[in-house]
Amino acid sequence: MAPVTKRQRENSTGDMKAKVSDTSAIMKLINARFDEQADLIATKMKESEEHMMSIFHDRLDSLNGDFQSLQLRVQKLEQAAEESRALQAQIEMLEAKLAVQANASTVNDMRLHGVPYVEVMQVVLLFMSVHV
Numbered sequence: 001m002a003p004v005t006k007r008q009r010e011n012s013t014g015d016m017k018a019k020v021s022d023t024s025a026i027m028k029l030i031n032a033r034f035d036e037q038a039d040l041i042a043t044k045m046k047e048s049e050e051h052m053m054s055i056f057h058d059r060l061d062s063l064n065g066d067f068q069s070l071q072l073r074v075q076k077l078e079q080a081a082e083e084s085r086a087l088q089a090q091i092e093m094l095e096a097k098l099a100v101q102a103n104a105s106t107v108n109d110m111r112l113h114g115v116p117y118v119e120v121m122q123v124v125l126l127f128m129s130v131h132v
Helices: 006-013 016-108 120-130
Strands: none
Touching: none
């Protein structure tokens, strides 16, 4: 048989009060260790939460900057589109004026057979001499 250790002797022959006080001390030690671990877990959770919130805010700030950049780009595009529409309207107006002028010069282009071609001022003089 194996020899009996001191601990085994104390446990087998010890009195009940000693066992209760040992159990109470062990429970206090366990509770203290449990509280330490709970505090450590709470601290680590808070640190993790702060770190995650920091990352979240950094990314949110980055997205906010990108969003503002896109807003500026859209505003510039809208302004360019408005200017383009204004220029297109002006082009259409000028084309209409040009068409009217082209038609006016065509309407006034008249040839009289038997009258020699002369410059404009001479034509005016020619018609004034005929009219008088």
